[in-house]
Each structure stands twice: as structure tokens, then as C-alpha cells.
Amino acid sequence: xxxxxxxxxxxxxxxxxxxxxxxxxxxxxxxxxxxxxxxxxxxxxxxxxxxxxxxxxxxxxxxxxxxxxxxxxxxxxxxxxxxxxxxxxxxxxxxxxxxxxxxxxxxxxxxxxxxxxxxxxxxxxxxxxxxxxxxxxxxxxxxxxxxxxxxxxxxxxxxxxxxxxxxxxxxxxxxxxxxxxxxxxxxxxxxxxxxxxxxxxxxxxxxxxxxxxxxxxxxxxxxxxxxxxxxxxxxxxxxxxxxxxxxxxxxxxxxxxxxxxxxxxxxxxxxxxxxxxxxxxxxxxxxxxxxxxxxxxxxxxxxxxxxxxxxxxxxxxxxxxxxxxxxxxxxxxxxxxxxxxxxxxxxxxxxxxxxxxxxxxxxxxxxxxxxxxxxxxxxxxxxxxxxxxxxxxxxxxxxxxxxxxxxxxxxxxxxxxxxxxxxxxxxxxxxxxxxxxxxxxxxxxxxxxxxxxxxxxxxxxxxxxxxxxxxxxxxxxxxxxxxx
Numbered sequence: 458x459x460x461x462x463x464x465x466x467x468x469x470x471x472x473x474x475x476x477x478x479x480x481x482x483x484x485x486x487x488x489x490x491x492x493x494x495x496x497x498x499x500x501x502x503x504x505x506x507x508x509x510x511x512x513x514x515x516x517x518x519x520x521x522x523x524x525x526x527x528x529x530x531x532x533x534x535x536x537x538x539x540x541x542x543x544x545x546x547x548x549x550x551x552x553x554x555x556x557x558x559x560x561x562x563x564x565x566x567x568x569x570x571x572x573x574x575x576x577x578x579x580x581x582x583x584x585x586x587x588x589x590x591x592x593x594x595x596x597x598x599x600x601x602x603x604x605x606x607x608x609x610x611x612x613x614x615x616x617x618x619x620x621x622x623x624x625x626x627x628x629x630x631x632x633x634x635x636x637x638x639x640x641x642x643x644x645x646x647x648x649x650x651x652x653x654x655x656x657x658x659x660x661x662x663x664x665x666x667x668x669x670x671x672x673x674x675x676x677x678x679x680x681x682x683x684x685x686x687x688x689x690x691x692x693x694x695x696x697x698x699x700x701x702x703x704x705x706x707x708x709x710x711x712x713x714x715x716x717x718x719x720x721x722x723x724x725x726x727x728x729x730x731x732x733x734x735x736x737x738x739x740x741x742x743x744x745x746x747x748x749x750x751x752x753x754x755x756x757x758x759x760x761x762x763x764x765x766x767x768x769x770x771x772x773x774x775x776x777x778x779x780x781x782x783x784x785x786x787x788x789x790x791x792x793x794x795x796x797x798x799x800x801x802x803x804x805x806x807x808x809x810x811x812x813x814x815x816x817x818x819x820x821x822x823x824x825x826x827x828x829x830x831x832x833x834x835x836x837x838x839x840x841x842x843x844x845x846x847x848x849x850x851x852x853x854x855x856x857x858x859x860x861x862x863x864x865x866x867x868x869x870x871x872x873x874x875x876x877x878x879x880x881x882x883x884x885x886x887x888x889x890x891x892x893x894x895x896x897x898x899x900x901x902x903x904x905x906x907x908x909x910x911x912x913x914x915x916x917x918x919x920x921x922x923x924x925x926x927x928x929x930x931x932x933x934x935x936x937x938x939x940x941x
Contacts, residue, residue, distance in 0.1 A: 458549035468494050469567055472536055472875070477558065477566040480552035486545050493534045493547065498564055498620040505533040512537045512560055512620075522534060537563070544613075553675035556852055557649035563651030568676065571626035572655045576636040579651070580608075580758065581685050582662030582697075584805040586615070586640040587753045588744070589662060591780040592756040593638035599773035600765065605629045608640030609780055609799075610909055616645030623653065640761040643681035651690075660759050664702035679705070686710055695759045697751060716751075716758040724750065726815040738771035745784050746812025748805075782908025784812055787928045792898040794818065797924045799908025801828065801855070803838040806905055809844040818901035820848040822892045825905040826885065827869055829860030836865065837872025844877035847903070849881045849895065853888035855906045856914040886912065886927050893931045 470827045471493040474483060483490060496508040502524040505511050511528035513536055513603030525536045529546040536542070537549045539556050549607040551559050566570075578683045580589045590608045597604040607625060609615050616639065617625060629637055641659070645651050664679055686694040686706060689886050697703040698715035707713050718724075722734040731750055735757060742753055753774060760770050779785050787795040794816070800809040808827065813821045822841050843850045852869050854862040862883045873879050882888040892902050904924045907913070913922035 468496055468508075471495055474510075474563060474566055475549055477562055478479065478549075478551070482550040483547040483757075484541055484550060485545060490535075490547055495535070495567065497568060497624070498537075498560065499567035500560075500618065500620070502528040502533075507532040507534060507696075509533055510535050510537060510563075512563075513539070513542070514556060514558075514560075515539065525627065548666040555649060557619070558652055561649045561652035564619040564623040567620075568623040568627040570655075571623065571630045571639075572653075574630050575634065576602075576657045576763070577625060577626075577654060578636065578638045578658050578660070578763075579641040579654075579685055579691065580660045580662065580755075581641040581643070581646075581682050582637065582660075583665045583802060584747060584808065585662035585755070586642075587799070588749065588752045588780055588783050589660060589756055590638045591783075592752060592760070592777055593660075594636075594775075595634055596760065596770060596773050599637070600769060600777050602636050604635050604636040604638060605632075605634050606638050613772045614639050614645075614876055615642040616650050619653065622650060626654070631649040639895075641685050643678060646684040647681045651685075651726045654690075655691070656685070656691040658696075658759050658763055659685045659694045660754060660755050661686070661694070661696040661700075661703055661706060663697055663700040665802055672675070672868075683709065685890065686713060688712075693762055694906075695755060695762060697755060699751070713779070714758060714762050716754045718747075718750065718874045719752070720754055720758075721750065725880070726750070728816045728939075735771065736767055741775045742770055743778055744776070746808060746815060748808035748812065749784070772866075778879055782910070784809060785908075785925075787925060788932055788938055788940070791932065791938055793893065793896040793932075793936075794901040795893060795904065795928045796901065796903050797908060797928065799910075800825070800905040803835055803842050804840055807842045809848065809903060809905060810842070813901050813903055814846070816901060819886040819897070819899035821846070821901050821903065822849045822851065823847040823894055823903045823905060824851040824888050824892045826851055826855035826857075827854045827865050827906070828856045829862075829865055833868060836868035837870075840872030841874060844879060847881065849878040849892070851882060851888045851892045853881075853885045854883050854913070854915070855885075856910075857916075858914050859917060862915070885922065889924065889927050890931050893928065893935060902928075 468647045495510045498512050499505050499509045500512050505528045511533040525542045525544050537548045578593050580586045587609045590606050594604045594606040620939050694713040696706050696713045698717040726734040732741050763768050782799050798809045800806040896902050907924050911923045912919040
């Protein structure tokens with residue numbers, strides 16, 4: 458194999474690249490296959506150039522085969538297709554089966570299987586993925602291991618498409634990284650994005666209702682998550698035993714390693730964070746809430762299972778702060794506390810509100826909405842959770858996408874507890890302002906749903922919107938506070 462570096466990463470002859478495939482047909486109107494070199498695989502014809510192989514996928518909204526000619530016009534030297542297209546471009550017609558499996562295999566081949574040169578730690582579950590990846594990567598860096606991270610905070614998709622994923626892993630390795638911690642979404646498993654990635658360890662956090670617009674039911678959702686723990690993907694697996702689906706996963710695969718809240722001693726949750734004893738070692742963390750106890754336990758168990766020393770790992774936990782938009786305190790030493798959190802599922806919102814209660818506020822006020830064109834079944838459940846655990850609930854908009862925000866709010870309001878204080882304000886900025894201004898000394902305001910996000914999508918348009926910025930502006934106006 459001849460593979461030379463370029464600004465994208467690799468040059469590879471097409472004949473060498475397709476050597477990874479077991480079955481395919483070459484259609485070469487120009488008799489030029491032998492001369493073609495490839496530096497990247499692209500799924501968007503607008504990103505093609507003279508060394509980009511265009512991979513045509515038939516999706517639910519667009520069929521890439523309709524854009525083969527456009528890719529050729531932009532200089533693409535070859536197209537990977539599921540059926541022959543009437544075009545002058547050389548084509549590799551793939552065998553039957555899911556084309557995404559071919560895409561993942563080709564991507565791994567092009568980038569020389571970087572995961573085999575890295576320690577790759579995958580985290581899956583409904584909630585806690587981002588915080589767990591943050592903990593894993595931060596602890597490893599504190600132990601002197603050059604580590605990078607992939608996930609919701611680090612890219613457009615929780616788990617990138619196969620070409621981008623393999624490219625990023627190669628870039629990490631070539632930059633000197635020894636390890637990568639990454640979020641692994643259920644979508645990425647079902648859609649074969651992580652095929653071709655060798656995981657040294659897989660961590661399961663929990664499973665609760667989310668993404669049923671895609672998976673349709675919890676059983677299918679669980680099967681998608683459990684794919685990561687197949688021995689062909691991951692060398693070892695660590696699973697939350699206290700989660701019902703985690704318990705089911707442990708019964709399915711006896712070799713998996715469990716962790717549980719029973720692994721702790723002397724657990725304390727308060728305004729200073731989390732403290733407990735684990736395997737005889739004191740654990741101290743500035744994170745808040747019982748859900749973060751589980752995140753810490755999962756990470757500790759994973760790292761020790763991989764061979765890191767228990768005491769060394771335990772000693773650096775206090776050094777890891779809060780990830781962006783995860784129970785993040787906006788300002789300290791003010792009469793009112795304001796937190797921003799990404800919670801956008803019933804279980805995550807419940808965990809965040811319970812975490813707020815451990816801080817012993819006088820009252821908890823919550824601002825949240827639900828995303829459009831996503832699992833509608835969770836909307837009334839989130840209304841029920843918010844109104845039962847908060848003293849006042851402000852229902853507002855989130856990323857409504859192409860849905861009517863008022864209709865989304867109606868779905869949420871169906872679940873609110875009778876007699877609870879609920880304020881409907883669809884303007885998110887105004888809702889946050891109302892909540893902070895209603896808050897009195899000793900109260901806590903939780904702004905949930907968007908977390909780290911800095912845009913709000915409404916009717917197909919992304920407008921700048923940052924919960925952090927809005928909260929800071931209101932706090933400055935109310936208290937004369939200025940961020941240091």
C-alpha cells in the first residue's frame with residue numbers, strides 16, 4: 458500500500474482502496490481507474506474536489522445518486538454507488554448490503570485504521586455521555602496521557618460520520634495523542650459510523666426515553682446501544698448495574714464489568730460538590746448531583762479495568778471541573794444561583810432538578826422547552842417532571858425546527874401537575890428573564906435543554922442564542938454583576 462501524507466491526511470490509489478472490499482463492480486468509461494488517487498471520501502457532492510471520492514447514499518430526503526453528475530462537475534474522479542448511474546465518471550458499484558458498512562470500511566482503510574494505534578474509550582447511554590467523556594479525557598491528561606475527546610461538545614454530531622470520524626482519529630494520532638475518549642450514539646451504531654473502530658473499552662451509563670422518533674420503541678433503542686458491547690467491537694465493557702437496561706445488558710454478556718452506587722461509602726452531596734469513598738480511596742469532585750456520582754463511578758471503574766492505578770486515578774478526580782453546559786453555575790456569590798444544563802430528556806431533567814435540590818435552595822425555578830421534530834412522547838413526561846420537582850416552571854421554546862413552538866408547548870403542558878405554578882412564555886430570552894427576576898434571595902434557577910448550544914433553530918434557520926449569555930445579561934441588569 459502506498460500512502461503519503463497531504464493536507465487532508467492520506468493519498469491512496471483507488472485500486473488499493475477498493476482492495477478492502479470483497480465484492481464490487483468497476484465501471485470505467487474513461488479507462489482511468491489505475492491513475493486515480495484519493496485523499497478523502499465525501500457524502501456531500503458540494504465538498505468534492507479532484508481527489509475526493511464521492512460516496513452516493515440514498516437517504517430519507519435525498520438520494521446521492523442524483524448528484525453524481527454534480528460531483529463530476531466539481532472534479533470528483535470517482536463515485537461509489539449502489540447502482541450504476543448514467544455518467545462519464547468512473548464508478549465503483551458496491552455489492553448488496555448496507556452501503557454504510559462499505560463506507561465505514563473504506564474510511565478506515567483510507568486513514569490506515571487509526572483506532573488500532575490509539576487507546577479508544579467509547580461511552581454510550583442516554584444521559585451522562587458528555588460528562589463521562591470529559592472525565593475520562595481530563596483524568597487521563599492529568600495522569601500524563603495525551604488524550605483527545607469526541608462528542609457533543611466537540612462537533613456537529615455526537616458521533617461523526619465514518620469518513621470524518623476516521624480522519625479525526627488519524628489526526629489525533631499523528632498529533633501525538635495516545636488515547637481518545639468518545640461519545641457513541643445509538644444512531645452511530647445503527648448507521649455503522651463506528652464500524653472499523655476498535656474500542657479498548659466501552660462504558661454504558663443508563664437508558665431512558667429519547668430518540669423514539671428514530672428507534673420507535675425502547676427495545677429497539679436498547680438493542681442499538683448494546684451493539685457497542687459486542688466482543689468484536691470492544692475489548693472490555695463497563696456497565697451501570699443499577700440501571701434496568703444495564704442489568705439486562707449484564708445478563709446478556711457475563712464478561713461485562715458492573716458498577717453500582719453500592720460501590721460507594723460515606724456518600725455526601727452538597728453545595729461544595731460530591732464526596733465519597735471508593736475501594737478505600739477518598740473521592741472528591743466539584744460536580745453536583747447523584748447522576749454525576751454514577752458518571753464518576755463509571756469512569757473510575759473503566760480506567761482501573763484498563764490497568765490504571767486506583768489511587769492515582771482517585772487523586773486527580775478533584776482536578777476535573779464541570780463541562781460546558783452541564784450543571785454549569787453561571788455566577789458565584791450572588792443572592793440567586795443560576796445553572797445551565799443540557800437536560801433534554803425526562804430522566805436528565807429529573808436528575809438535574811434533584812441535583813439542584815441537593816444545593817438546598819429556598820426555591821427551584823426551571824426554564825425549559827422541547828425540541829421540534831423529535832420524540833413527541835417525552836414532552837408531557839418532561840412537563841410532569843418539571844412541575845413536580847420545581848417550585849415554578851417556565852415552559853418556553855427550544856429548537857422548534859419546523860414545528861410550531863406553541864404546539865410543542867401544548868404537548869408539554871399536557872403533563873404538568875395540577876395546582877403547580879406554570880408560566881408559558883415562548884420567547885426563550887423573555888422566559889429566562891422572567892424566571893431570574895422572579896427569583897428571590899436563596900432561590901435557584903435552572904435553564905435546561907440547550908446547555909452548550911449557541912444557536913436556536915426555528916423554521917429551518919439558525920439564530921444565535923446562548924443561555925449563558927442571556928443569563929449573564931439579566932444578572933448584570935438585576936444585580937450589577939460583571940463576570941471576572
